[in-house]
Amino acid sequence: MKKMLLATALSGGVFASAALAQTANNTAEADRDEIFVTAQRREQSPQDVGVALNVFSGADLIAQGTRQVNALENFTPNLEIENQFGSAQPSFSIRGVGFRDYATNNAPTVGVYVDDVAYPIPVMTQGVLFDVDRVEVLRGPQGTLYGRNTTGGAIKIISAEPTGKHAAGLVIEGGRFGRIDAEGYVSGPLADNVRVRLSGATALGGAWQVNRETGEELGDAEQYALRGLVAVDIAPDVEALFNLHGFIDQSDGLGLQLFNDSSFGPLAHDRRETSWGSSPEFAALTGIDRTQAPFRDNEGWGTSLTVNARLGGATLTYIGAYEVLNRKEFNDFDALEVGAAGVFFQSDADVMSHELRLSGEIGALNWVGGLYYSEEDLGELYQSDFAASFGPGFAVSTPYNQDVRTMAAYAHGEYELSPLVSVIAGLRYEDEERKLRDLGTFSVGTGPLNFANGTTDGTRENRDLNSDNVSGKIGVELTPAEDLLFYAHVSRGVKSGGFTAYNTLNPNALTPFQPEKLNAIEAGFKTSFGDMLQLNGAAFYYDYKDQQVQSAIFDAGTGAVVGRIVNADSEIYGAELEAVVKPSPWFTLGQTFGYKTGEFTDFMDLDIAASTAASMEVLINRSGEDLGFPEISYQGYVEAKTPIADGWSARARFDYAYRDTLSLPLLGAAYEVDDYWLANAQIAIGPDDGSWELALWGRNIFDTEYDETRNFFITGGAADIAAPGMPATYGGRLSVRY
Numbered sequence: 001m002k003k004m005l006l007a008t009a010l011s012g013g014v015f016a017s018a019a020l021a022q023t024a025n026n027t028a029e030a031d032r033d034e035i036f037v038t039a040q041r042r043e044q045s046p047q048d049v050g051v052a053l054n055v056f057s058g059a060d061l062i063a064q065g066t067r068q069v070n071a072l073e074n075f076t077p078n079l080e081i082e083n084q085f086g087s088a089q090p091s092f093s094i095r096g097v098g099f100r101d102y103a104t105n106n107a108p109t110v111g112v113y114v115d116d117v118a119y120p121i122p123v124m125t126q127g128v129l130f131d132v133d134r135v136e137v138l139r140g141p142q143g144t145l146y147g148r149n150t151t152g153g154a155i156k157i158i159s160a161e162p163t164g165k166h167a168a169g170l171v172i173e174g175g176r177f178g179r180i181d182a183e184g185y186v187s188g189p190l191a192d193n194v195r196v197r198l199s200g201a202t203a204l205g206g207a208w209q210v211n212r213e214t215g216e217e218l219g220d221a222e223q224y225a226l227r228g229l230v231a232v233d234i235a236p237d238v239e240a241l242f243n244l245h246g247f248i249d250q251s252d253g254l255g256l257q258l259f260n261d262s263s264f265g266p267l268a269h270d271r272r273e274t275s276w277g278s279s280p281e282f283a284a285l286t287g288i289d290r291t292q293a294p295f296r297d298n299e300g301w302g303t304s305l306t307v308n309a310r311l312g313g314a315t316l317t318y319i320g321a322y323e324v325l326n327r328k329e330f331n332d333f334d335a336l337e338v339g340a341a342g343v344f345f346q347s348d349a350d351v352m353s354h355e356l357r358l359s360g361e362i363g364a365l366n367w368v369g370g371l372y373y374s375e376e377d378l379g380e381l382y383q384s385d386f387a388a389s390f391g392p393g394f395a396v397s398t399p400y401n402q403d404v405r406t407m408a409a410y411a412h413g414e415y416e417l418s419p420l421v422s423v424i425a426g427l428r429y430e431d432e433e434r435k436l437r438d439l440g441t442f443s444v445g446t447g448p449l450n451f452a453n454g455t456t457d458g459t460r461e462n463r464d465l466n467s468d469n470v471s472g473k474i475g476v477e478l479t480p481a482e483d484l485l486f487y488a489h490v491s492r493g494v495k496s497g498g499f500t501a502y503n504t505l506n507p508n509a510l511t512p513f514q515p516e517k518l519n520a521i522e523a524g525f526k527t528s529f530g531d532m533l534q535l536n537g538a539a540f541y542y543d544y545k546d547q548q549v550q551s552a553i554f555d556a557g558t559g560a561v562v563g564r565i566v567n568a569d570s571e572i573y574g575a576e577l578e579a580v581v582k583p584s585p586w587f588t589l590g591q592t593f594g595y596k597t598g599e600f601t602d603f604m605d606l607d608i609a610a611s612t613a614a615s616m617e618v619l620i621n622r623s624g625e626d627l628g629f630p631e632i633s634y635q636g637y638v639e640a641k642t643p644i645a646d647g648w649s650a651r652a653r654f655d656y657a658y659r660d661t662l663s664l665p666l667l668g669a670a671y672e673v674d675d676y677w678l679a680n681a682q683i684a685i686g687p688d689d690g691s692w693e694l695a696l697w698g699r700n701i702f703d704t705e706y707d708e709t710r711n712f713f714i715t716g717g718a719a720d721i722a723a724p725g726m727p728a729t730y731g732g733r734l735s736v737r738y
Helices: 058-064 069-074 280-286 608-614
Strands: 053-057 079-083 090-094 110-114 132-139 153-159 167-175 179-191 194-205 209-211 221-235 238-249 298-311 314-332 342-362 365-385 395-416 421-439 461-481 484-495 516-529 533-555 560-584 587-602 604-606 619-621 632-645 648-659 676-687 692-699 707-712 720-724 729-737
Touching (some): 058 676, 069 079, 069 132, 069 153, 079 707, 090 110, 280 365, 280 395, 421 484, 560 604, 560 608
Antiparallel strands (some): 053 132, 079 090, 132 153, 167 179, 167 729, 194 221, 238 298, 298 314, 314 342, 342 365, 395 421, 484 516, 516 533, 533 560, 560 587, 587 632, 604 619, 632 648, 648 676, 676 692, 692 729, 707 720
């Protein structure tokens, strides 16, 4: 059946304009009414998939100004992506299932895949999005179709593949604060059975913050990325795709904003004003100058090989990949000139993975089964500057190594009982081994003292966590009419356990926290009314077991309150509604609405203040308390296109997004983040053949002042900090395609 409106039908997308990103086959070079997704490991229209998902084409991403995966939160219901303390470590949350953790060593609740390769370390996801065919955002637990298991959902980024005809494209964009973004590609055949595609991108400039003491600017981007793809038809039924890619990120870090006066004195609260500085001890420990601004010096590269072989009625797929990350990142978590809470990350990680998948169709049965294996090696030196907070000796280093080995097997099938009814079932078994090695927390002022175990000889700690889990899915789909789908399913997802590794002052803090499990019930519908209206909806209930929460424990042996990630039970429920209205070929209106609410159902938490005062464990029952996420998200757009001359058209678009108040009960009312609206607009002109397009755009056009997050890194009111959002920006974009 014919679906409408490209990816806009689900995502609230943008013009089908002169886009940079193209798909692999030749037919995709022309305009079309529909794109396909592979959310269920076979090519389908989004409207035929009984899963809550959004899909964005490469054209959508360019026109939205989505240069990084984080920006997807402004176009997707019930998705939040927060950089923890403004660092390069993002926290992904879908439908309230997220994990606010700035540590590098713990697994995310949302799996991010680039060309079917999992990126298990969230920092790996923070590069430039460029030359993308599409992005799929799947809401709800995943595992019976994917290499890794997650509780929240999955984000799939699919690169544009080599084309059978020669093609090239370039996009250049300039904006306020001297920001420049550019990306380009060349693609085509080298031989009858060999096709290549080379693409690259850069982002430069854009400093929008200033140091309140010195006036120094902060916020310049300096990012570079390259990717090369080679597609080879090895035999009539065997295809291979080789992928080699890399990136460099030497951008400034984000400057945090003080939203209250500091105990060091009254200071400006302006969102564009920040500050930084380090103690002499921290400067000596790290080699970072005392006046150094927050920075990133990150680089990475990776390679993958994907082979598809058609074996009669089945397809055998192999995906082998190797990813490397080298991270050096300095952040100031206090926004003060003194060294109260500076941090320096030095991370070296490599991830090797293999996935073997067999899929096919037998009569009324579509099926897929797979094996997955990965090894993740992380070596990290995490250093903190607490000299101004706790004394001159408190420049602290925490070195450690972590090795993760994951093995999994999964199977998924969909059987059509009749043209009206299909049933779905999937099962996954996963075995994981995590090893934390050689961890210690050392202070400059105390020589070899290791806070993690109280020794004076520098002895380090080791811990292990072995777990095996079963997850799965059962469901039913009803298609009473050609353009109407109802679905319902019950599923379970699992997120790995791990270790509380940073600033560990007590060996009990290293006790592993257990994997979390999410049991989900979801029902939804997808429908189209000709080419004029598309309406999708879903409702869900989550029973969240052993949810991982940042908290603390009391060590009776030492009388100390020890920060540690703990497990609790909770529940979440909510709904989403998405509509696209197209009353005429030149006018489109898209709306998405998300609602969710959740509370702890079993959580005896440590009352930190009372336990510290009494020198004994004092617990507080947090059952019934909010989990702490925005309840409402709302996105929409209005888009119009009109001819202005023979073979020429003009396009105009206005989009907007609302995020509800973010309450954080575990932190307190002072750290509540106000709700806010963001609005963007653009106009564009170009020939109807899509060979080029010129656009003028504005983002956050009403100059909304807002915070992404609020938090504190040190207690006592020294620095209540917020990660501020960018002010209004505006600029132009030129897209050229051959």
